[in-house]
Amino acid sequence: MRVWATLLALAWRNVWRNRHRTLITLAVVGGGLYSVLVLASLMDAWARSSEETTMIWVTASGQIHAKGYRDNPVAANGMAEPDSRLLSQLESPEVRAWAPRIRVQCIVQSEYRSLPANLWGVEPSREEAISAIPRHIADGRYLEGPDDDGIVLGKRLASRLKTRVGKRVIVLAQAADGSLAQRGYRVVGLFAGNLEVEDSEVETGLAVARRTLHLEGRISEIGYALQAGANLGSVTAGLQSAAPGLEVEPWTKLAPMAVAMGELANGFVWVWLCLTFIFIAIGILNTQLMSVYERLREFGLLLAIGMRPARLVLEVGLEAALLVGIGVAGGLAAAVGTVALFGRGVDLTILAQGAEYLGAGHVLYPSVNLREFLEVAFIVWFLGVAVALIPARRAAKTDPAEVIAHAT
Amino acid sequence: MQRNEEPNAIVVCRDLAKVYKSGALEVPALNGVDLRIEAGEFSVLVGPSGSGKTTLLNMIAGLDRPTSGSVWVDGQDLGALGKGELADLRLRKIGFVFQAYNLIPVFSASENVELILSLQHVDAAEGRRRSLEALKSVGLEGLADRRPQSLSGGQQQRVAIARALVAGPSIVLADEPTANLDSKTAEELVALMKRLNAESNVTFLIGTHDARVTAHAKRQITLVDGKITSDEALAGSA
Numbered sequence: 001m002r003v004w005a006t007l008l009a010l011a012w013r014n015v016w017r018n019r020h021r022t023l024i025t026l027a028v029v030g031g032g033l034y035s036v037l038v039l040a041s042l043m044d045a046w047a048r049s050s051e052e053t054t055m056i057w058v059t060a061s062g063q064i065h066a067k068g069y070r071d072n073p074v075a076a077n078g079m080a081e082p083d084s085r086l087l088s089q090l091e092s093p094e095v096r097a098w099a100p101r102i103r104v105q106c107i108v109q110s111e112y113r114s115l116p117a118n119l120w121g122v123e124p125s126r127e128e129a130i131s132a133i134p135r136h137i138a139d140g141r142y143l144e145g146p147d148d149d150g151i152v153l154g155k156r157l158a159s160r161l162k163t164r165v166g167k168r169v170i171v172l173a174q175a176a177d178g179s180l181a182q183r184g185y186r187v188v189g190l191f192a193g194n195l196e197v198e199d200s201e202v203e204t205g206l207a208v209a210r211r212t213l214h215l216e217g218r219i220s221e222i223g224y225a226l227q228a229g230a231n232l233g234s235v236t237a238g239l240q241s242a243a244p245g246l247e248v249e250p251w252t253k254l255a256p257m258a259v260a261m262g263e264l265a266n267g268f269v270w271v272w273l274c275l276t277f278i279f280i281a282i283g284i285l286n287t288q289l290m291s292v293y294e295r296l297r298e299f300g301l302l303l304a305i306g307m308r309p310a311r312l313v314l315e316v317g318l319e320a321a322l323l324v325g326i327g328v329a330g331g332l333a334a335a336v337g338t339v340a341l342f343g344r345g346v347d348l349t350i351l352a353q354g355a356e357y358l359g360a361g362h363v364l365y366p367s368v369n370l371r372e373f374l375e376v377a378f379i380v381w382f383l384g385v386a387v388a389l390i391p392a393r394r395a396a397k398t399d400p401a402e403v404i405a406h407a408t
Numbered sequence: 409m410q411r412n413e414e415p416n417a418i419v420v421c422r423d424l425a426k427v428y429k430s431g432a433l434e435v436p437a438l439n440g441v442d443l444r445i446e447a448g449e450f451s452v453l454v455g456p457s458g459s460g461k462t463t464l465l466n467m468i469a470g471l472d473r474p475t476s477g478s479v480w481v482d483g484q485d486l487g488a489l490g491k492g493e494l495a496d497l498r499l500r501k502i503g504f505v506f507q508a509y510n511l512i513p514v515f516s517a518s519e520n521v522e523l524i525l526s527l528q529h530v531d532a533a534e535g536r537r538r539s540l541e542a543l544k545s546v547g548l549e550g551l552a553d554r555r556p557q558s559l560s561g562g563q564q565q566r567v568a569i570a571r572a573l574v575a576g577p578s579i580v581l582a583d584e585p586t587a588n589l590d591s592k593t594a595e596e597l598v599a600l601m602k603r604l605n606a607e608s609n610v611t612f613l614i615g616t617h618d619a620r621v622t623a624h625a626k627r628q629i630t631l632v633d634g635k636i637t638s639d640e641a642l643a644g645s646a
Contacts, residue, residue: 002529002530002532002535003527005526005532006522006523006526006527009519010512010514010515013514013515014514017513017514298512298513301506301512302512303471303495304469304471304498304504305498305499305523305524305527306495306496306497306498306499306500306502306524306527307495307499307527308491308492308495308496309491309492309495311527400471401462401466401471404506404583
C-alpha cells in the first residue's frame with residue numbers, strides 16, 4: 001500500500017512536470033473522446049428520428065396482411081376483418097392503438113396530369129392514433145369518418161397534379177373482382193411533413209374505398225402501434241399466434257432501410273471511434289515516449305537504488321492512467337454538457353429536404369446515454385493505458401550503469 | 409543459495425573480468441580483479457580515467473554482469489541472482505551516491521530519502537521520522553521539504569548520502585561523489601562520510617580522482633587498465 005502511494009505521488013507529479021506537453025495530450029484525448037461521444041449521440045438521434053419517422057408516417061409499429069399481399073398489393077389480396085382471437089390481442093394493454101385499412105396502388109388524375117399513388121381507405125378516428133397524416137393537415141381538413149367521400153392528398157402530390165382543396169380528382173384502381181374501378185373525389189385536405197409520403201399517399205374513408213373496390217367486409221391491412229416500452233418482438237409473436245393464416249410483420253421488416261440507417265449510423269460511430277483512437281494512441285505514444293526518453297537517467301537511478309523493473313512499469317503505467325484518465329474525464333464532461341444542451345433539439349430545417357429523404361425529422365433530439373458514454377470512455381482509457389505500456393516497458397529496460405555513466 | 413565462507417567480508421571479488429564488445433572490437437575493462445572489502449572500511453578506489461573504477465563499482469552493485477569471475481556481497485553470490493533479486497539486494501544492502509543526477513526532481517529532500525523506505529514497505533510515519541533523522545545527520549535539518557532544484561550541489565549530495573544510509577545498508581558505494589563540488593563543499597562532504605563511517609560503522613567504497621577524498625581513506629586500491637596495481641593501508645586523517 002505504501003509503495004502504491006509513493007508510486008502514485010511520483011506518477012501524479014510527473015504528469016504535471018511538463019505542463020505544455022500534458023495539456024496537448026489532454027486536448028488530444030479529451031477532444032477525441034468528445035468528438036466520438038457527441039457524434040455518437042447525434043447519429044443515435046438521427047437513427048431514432050429515422051425510426052420514429054418511419055413508424056408514424058409509414059409503417060406504424062407493425063402491420064398485418066393476408067399472405068401474398070406484400071408481394072402483390074392488390075385489392076384481391078385482402079383479408080377479413082379481425083376475428084375475436086386477433087381482436088383480443090389487438091386490444092391487449094401492450095397495443096396502444098390499431099386501425100384497419102384498405103391500401104391499393106392507383107392512378108390519381110387531375111385535369112392536368114395523372115400520377116401513380118397509393119390509395120388508403122381509413123377509419124379516421126383510429127388512424128389518428130397510429131399515423132402522422134391526420135395531425136399534419138396543412139390545408140383544408142382531415143377525413144371525418146369512414147363514410148367521408150372526400151380525399152386527402154399529400155401537398156407535394158397536389159402540387160404536381162396542379163390541384164388544390166375544393167377541386168376534384170379521379171382515382172383509378174383495380175377492384176377485388178379484377179375490374180377497373182374509377183371514382184371522382186373532392187379534395188378536402190392536403191397534408192405535409194414528409195416529402196416521400198406527401199408524394200405518394202392519398203386517403204379516403206374506409207367504407208367509400210370498400211364500395212369502390214368491391215371489398216365489402218374486407219380490408220388490406222391492420223396497422224398497430226405499441227405502448228412505450230412494449231416489446232415489439234413479443235407483441236408481434238402474440239399477434240402472429242392469434243392469426244396464423246396472416247402475415248404479422250414489425251416495422252423492422254417492413255422498412256429495412258430505416259433499420260439499415262440505424263446500423264449504418266452505429267457502424268459509422270465505431271469507424272470514427274477507431275480513427276479517433278488511432279490519433280489518440282499516436283498522441284499518447286509520442287508524448288509518453290518523449291517523456292520516458294527524457295527521464296532515462298531517473299529511471300536508471302530508481303533501478304540502481306533498488307526499484308524492481310516491474311514497479312517502474314507500474315509507475316509509468318500509472319502516469320499514463322492518470323494522464324489519459326484526466327483527458328477522458330474532461331472529454332466525457334464536455335460531451336455530456338454539449339449533448340445535454342443539444343437535448344433541447346438540433347434544428348435541421350436548413351437540411352430538411354435531405355434529412356426527410358434520409359428518413360429523419362426536421363429536429364433531432366440527442367440524449368446522454370450514460371452507460372454507452374461510460375463504456376466508450378472506458379475503452380478509450382483502457383486502450384490509451386495499454387498503448388502507454390510500450391514506453392513503460394522501454395523505461396524498465398533502462399540499463400542503469402549505462403545511463404548513469406552518460407549522466408556524469 | 410550459495411553463501412560466502414569468508415567472515416567479516418562485505419565484498420569479495422574473485423578473478424573478476426569484464427570485456428565490453430563493440431562489434432568485432434573487444435575492450436577489456438576489468439582483468440583478473442581480486443578484492444576483499446571488510447565491514448566498516450572506508451576505502452577509496454583510485455586510478456586514471458578508463459581504469460575500470462566505475463565498472464568495478466557497477467559489478468559490486470549488481471548493475472552490470474562480469475564476463476568471468478564472481479562477486480559476493482554480504483555473503484551472496486551476485487551471479488546467482490536474477491534482475492529482481494539484484495534490485496532487492498541493492499535496496500536492502502547497498503547505498504548509492506553518484507556524481508550527479510542523484511535525486512528525483514519531483515520529490516522533496518525528505519521524499520527522496522523516504523523513497524527507499526517506502527520501497528521497503530516501512531510505514532509512512534516511521535519513514536518520515538527516519539528520513540528527517542537521516543537528513544539531520546547530514547546537516548540538512550530544516551531543508552527537508554525543499555526540492556532538489558532549490559538545493560546546492562553539496563546539499564544534493566548530502567541528501568543522496570542520507571538516502572544511501574537511511575535503510576542501514578551493508579555498504580555505501582560512491583562514484584566520484586565530489587567531482588561536481590567546490591573544494592570547501594567537497595571537504596565537508598568527505599568529512600561527513602568519514603564521520604558517518606566512524607559513528608555507524610557503515611562500509612564505504614568510493615571511486616574517486618580527488619586527493620581530498622583519498623586523504624581521509626584508510627585504504628587505497630589503485631586500478632590501472634582494469635587491474636589492481638596496488639592495495640595499501642593509509643593513515644586516514646580524522
